[in-house]
Amino acid sequence: MDRKDIKLFIYHASQCDPKKCTGKKMARFELAKMFEKVNRIPRESILLDPMAEKALSPQDSSGKGITVLDCSWEHVEEVFPKLIKLNLQHRALPFLVAGNPVNFGRPFKLTSAEAFAAALYILGNKEQAQAVMSKFNWGHTFLELNHEPLEEYSTAKDSKEILSIQSEYI
Numbered sequence: 001m002d003r004k005d006i007k008l009f010i011y012h013a014s015q016c017d018p019k020k021c022t023g024k025k026m027a028r029f030e031l032a033k034m035f036e037k038v039n040r041i042p043r044e045s046i047l048l049d050p051m052a053e054k055a056l057s058p059q060d061s062s063g064k065g066i067t068v069l070d071c072s073w074e075h076v077e078e079v080f081p082k083l084i085k086l087n088l089q090h091r092a093l094p095f096l097v098a099g100n101p102v103n104f105g106r107p108f109k110l111t112s113a114e115a116f117a118a119a120l121y122i123l124g125n126k127e128q129a130q131a132v133m134s135k136f137n138w139g140h141t142f143l144e145l146n147h148e149p150l151e152e153y154s155t156a157k158d159s160k161e162i163l164s165i166q167s168e169y170i
């Protein structure tokens with residue numbers, strides 16, 4: 001059993017199709033708190049940022065929660081740099097492949113829900129990761145496809161070791 005659920009936050013940039021948005025669905029199920037103002041992002045939370053220099057590892061402190069930026073992939077390069085001045089822990093997820101039908105099999109390009117599940121798994125909250133994925137009919141596929149790397153990442157001691165494990169998969 002997970003020690004304690006990690007708080008999940010979504011900064012929603014209102015750029016996606018609300019019917020397909022995985023962040024909105026998580027908020028509907030009360031699995032994450034969603035807001036549309038940058039200043040609501042909890043300071044010192046982990047921001048899942050695909051362009052971050054540092055990879056997420058079990059060493060990271062999740063006490064202030066995990067934040068995902070739910071925006072269109074076309075805008076990530078302009079939106080993330082605007083958040084640099086906030087006091088957040090920017091972290092990239094290591095090599096994992098998408099299990100959702102839109103980007104199936106594509107490395108690194110995960111939905112918000114997959115990004116949360118991956119981060120929770122790496123940080124040791126495997127049951128919470130499964131609870132997030134259980135709301136999506138392709139959710140089990142994401143966890144099955146990535147079972148081996150996720151298990152390995154969850155035993156890494158730091159970000160450097162995460163990169164060394166990742167190199168076995170790339």
Ligand SMILES: C[S@@+](CC[C@H](N)C(=O)[O-])C[C@H]1O[C@@H](n2cnc3c(N)ncnc32)[C@H](O)[C@@H]1O
Nearest residue numbers: 021022048049050069071093108110111112115
């Ligand atoms: C760009 S949005 C796209 C959301 C999509 N429209 C949906 O319905 O889920 C996905 C977000 O998940 C997180 N994310 C996805 N892949 C990631 C990765 N490889 N590393 C870090 N964060 C990632 C980021 O916060 C990113 O902004």
